[in-house]
Amino acid sequence: MMSQVRWTFSLLRGGNQRSWFWSRSWSWSWFRSSSLFTDSSSPGLVLQSRSTDVHQNLALEDWIDANVDLQRCGVLLLWRNRPAVVIGRHQNPWAECDLRAMRKAGVALARRRSGGGTVFHDLGNLNLTFFASKKAYDRRRNLKVVTEALRNLRPELDVQATERLDIVLDGRYKISGTASRLSRQSSYHHCTLLHSADRSALSAVLRPSCPGIHSNATPSVPSPVANLTDHAPSMQWEELVEGVAQQYSKEFCSGSPTVLVNPSDESVFPGIGRLEAELRGWNWTFGKTPKFSVEMSLHLEEVLGSVRLQVKDGRISSCRIQVPPGWVPQQLVGELENILVGEKFCPNAAATAATALLSSENRPIRELCAALLQVMG
Numbered sequence: 172m173m174s175q176v177r178w179t180f181s182l183l184r185g186g187n188q189r190s191w192f193w194s195r196s197w198s199w200s201w202f203r204s205s206s207l208f209t210d211s212s213s214p215g216l217v218l219q220s221r222s223t224d225v226h227q228n229l230a231l232e233d234w235i236d237a238n239v240d241l242q243r244c245g246v247l248l249l250w251r252n253r254p255a256v257v258i259g260r261h262q263n264p265w266a267e268c269d270l271r272a273m274r275k276a277g278v279a280l281a282r283r284r285s286g287g288g289t290v291f292h293d294l295g296n297l298n299l300t301f302f303a304s305k306k307a308y309d310r311r312r313n314l315k316v317v318t319e320a321l322r323n324l325r326p327e328l329d330v331q332a333t334e335r336l337d338i339v340l341d342g343r344y345k346i347s348g349t350a351s352r353l354s355r356q357s358s359y360h361h362c363t364l365l366h367s368a369d370r371s372a373l374s375a376v377l378r379p380s381c382p383g384i385h386s387n388a389t390p391s392v393p394s395p396v397a398n399l400t401d402h403a404p405s406m407q408w409e410e411l412v413e414g415v416a417q418q419y420s421k422e423f424c425s426g427s428p429t430v431l432v433n434p435s436d437e438s439v440f441p442g443i444g445r446l447e448a449e450l451r452g453w454n455w456t457f458g459k460t461p462k463f464s465v466e467m468s469l470h471l472e473e474v475l476g477s478v479r480l481q482v483k484d485g486r487i488s489s490c491r492i493q494v495p496p497g498w499v500p501q502q503l504v505g506e507l508e509n510i511l512v513g514e515k516f517c518p519n520a521a522a523t524a525a526t527a528l529l530s531s532e533n534r535p536i537r538e539l540c541a542a543l544l545q546v547m548g
């Protein structure tokens with residue numbers, strides 16, 4: 172089926188690509204077996220996504236990882252997103268980001284397949300994904316592509332890759348974070364590169380949705396961050412992208428120009444819509460959160476209460492509410508606890524489930540419901 176896929180100029184419309192590159196109709200089998208991929212020097216191909224949708228771009232990573240024969244070639248994918256928070260595979264979104272602030276500001280949330288911490292993306296943040304065979308997996312070499320490109324563009328910049336594979340400016344300010352995923356035969360290493368991201372938005376969303384979370388989820392490692400344009404104000408986006416692509420081609424002996432791709436095009440990437448839908452879905456984004464518990468005091472109008480919730484697969488698996496005796500009928504408290512068990516740990520879902528209690532005649536139970544919804548971000 173793959174061999175039916177046509178790589179045509181119209182499908183892979185580019186801006187300034189050289190015409191010989193497009194003068195043929197590409198079949199998928201040609202793509203896989205092209206001399207671009209069979210050269211013994213293990214050449215690389217540079218792709219740039221046209222999409223700024225975080226889920227489409229993460230799906231494109233999955234698709235390349237699953238479908239391109241990386242034994243014979245490496246691929247560098249360059250991409251950027253509209254404002255988004257991207258958490259690692261084994262992280263807890265409620266502990267890592269302020270979901271309420273994100274909803275208000277229209278910042279998307281995505282869980283990636285690689286491990287590691289949480290980062291903020293916007294159109295001023297470049298993402299680079301280095302695909303290679305497992306054998307050729309070499310994160311230091313990839314980061315060298317980035318640091319060398321920056322030194323070529325602005326020799327005065329002090330950029331270094333650290334032990335933990337961040338890239339820092341002036342020995343201190345993080346401009347790039349790294350994560351990776353190894354499969355049986357293939358691998359990818361992806362990293363960010365802060366060119367001109369909105370740092371106040373970054374710090375506004377990278378804080379917990381609620382305190383009192385206990386879990387074994389991977390915690391992020393916060394660092395002071397900087398943008399490249401803080402230190403090199405004249406550096407243009409296009410200059411950066413081109414500089415990195417050129418350095419990759421030099422390092423991996425690729426002679427081909429950057430190919431612009433559209434990850435929503437099923438005729439080029441068959442099955443990509445399904446990958447995207449999975450990444451966009453609640454079951455993946457929230458449902459894959461390692462089990463956790465939340466213990467919190469509830470500052471109600473006249474009294475102090477507390478709640479202990481256990482959450483498994485993103486759903487409340489147990490709920491214990493304590494309030495001073497006599498403040499609210501215990502039977503209503505029990506009803507609320509029962510309603511919440513099995514529900515998604517999500518204010519909208521919980522509000523729908525508790526609609527009757529939220530509009531009850533009894534003011535304390537309404538207040539208690541509202542306080543619990545607050546806990547969920």
Ligand SMILES: Nc1ncnc2c1ncn2[C@@H]1O[C@H](COP(=O)(O)OC(=O)CCCC[C@@H]2CCSS2)[C@@H](O)[C@H]1O
Pocket residue numbers: 257283287288289290291292296298299345346347348349350361362363364365373377390391392393394395396
């Ligand atoms: N965009 C960006 N770039 C660099 N550093 C960032 C960014 N956003 C936030 N941070 C800082 O890094 C820490 C988290 O560091 P930590 O080391 O915990 O996590 C990472 O670095 C993960 C990088 C993932 C890269 C992938 C590439 C494509 S999809 S996402 C956070 O608390 C901030 O202080």
